[in-house]
Amino acid sequence: MSWRILYVDDEPDLREVAQLxxxxDPEFEVRTCASGAEALEELPTWKPHVVLLDFMMPDMDGAATLKRIRDDQDRTTPVIFITARAGDSDAAALMALGAQGVIAKPFDPMRLAERVREFLVRD
Structure with missing residues (x-):
């Protein structure tokens, strides 16, 4: 099975590292977006299995993006925050927003796919 992953981050270098x-993982197909607005445009047509979402972005931050995803489009696709704000209280607050999980930045590029797999649910 191929898993579609949408990675959303305003930092071009991090998008590139995350995608690579x-x-x-040969089962992962990845697309990236530079903003929450771009992700909202991509979601309905590409239908990812999971969204990896930066929390701190200009214009529409991760919390606002997640709210729009849930309110406007998709109530079921898991959203995982990737953020430097991954302490226990921050993670709890992000989970309360409806996130499936939190992965701390900086992430280990050699383990990112493994970390994401922890959140995937097979149909």
Whole structure:
């Protein structure tokens, strides 16, 4: 099975590193977006199995993006925050927003695919 992953981050270098590291897993197909608005455009047509979402982004942060995803489009696709704000209280707050999980930045590129797999549910 191929898993579609949407990685959303305003930092171009991190998008590139994340895409390369996720695609080390031959079952992962990755697309990236530079903003929450771009992700909202991509979601309905590409239908990812999981969204990896930066929390701190300009214009529409990760919390606002997640709210729009849930309110406007998709109530079921797992959303995992990737953020430097991954301490226990921050992670709890992000989970309360409806996130499936939190992965701390900086992430280990050699383990990112493994970490994402922890959140995937097979049909």
């Amino acid at each position: 590291s996720l695609e080390l």
